[in-house]
Amino acid sequence: MSVRRIVLASGSPRRRELLAGMGMAFEVVTSDVDENVETFAGPEDFALQLARRKARAVAGRVGDALVIGGDTVVELDGRIFGKPTDSDDAVEMISRLGGRTHRVVTGLAVVDAATGEHREGATTSAVTMRPLGEDEIREYVASGEPFDKAGAYAIQGLGGRLVAGVDGDRDNVIGLPTATLRRLLAAFGVIA
């Protein structure tokens, strides 16, 4: 195993907490990349393109480090749900998710800023929401919690009450699939 500087290319407090929970020492350097994706093969490709973009943008600025970028999206019926643009958008997203099972996909990219070597992986979890009433949805959106979350909910917060079950990695839904990240970092020899 070697010791490398680890940089998390993310402004997400959830990603920070999850990475800290892995017991790693790391720094945070945020990027301000354009999050529009013109063409994509599916939600995995969508999330990976953005994860790569975030990691590469930061890798260009940090010198010698392994840079981790991530992006989380929700997919239902072939549609990608990112963060809601406003309250109406949040109400619409949650209304569509209610009573159904959707996929949450997080793309992770690890870039070696010194060599340009790059590894990536997408992780998918299936989340089922219970049927939801309109008043309940509006009340949840009024809490403000949906606005910086893909699919307009936070399973780790009040949004947990909307969820009937999760099939797969819960960390992945919150934005950082730790098992996948371990595997990617192990390939760079920095973690057992």
Ligand SMILES: Cc1cn([C@H]2C[C@H](O)[C@@H](COP(=O)(O)OP(=O)(O)OP(=O)(O)O)O2)c(=O)[nH]c1=O
């Ligand atoms: C579905 C779901 C998403 N989310 C969050 C994870 C991500 O932070 C966010 C999706 O936005 P992202 O664009 O993936 O990430 P971000 O803008 O928060 O941070 P950065 O780009 O700087 O890395 O939604 C939850 O916290 N809980 C959930 O249940």
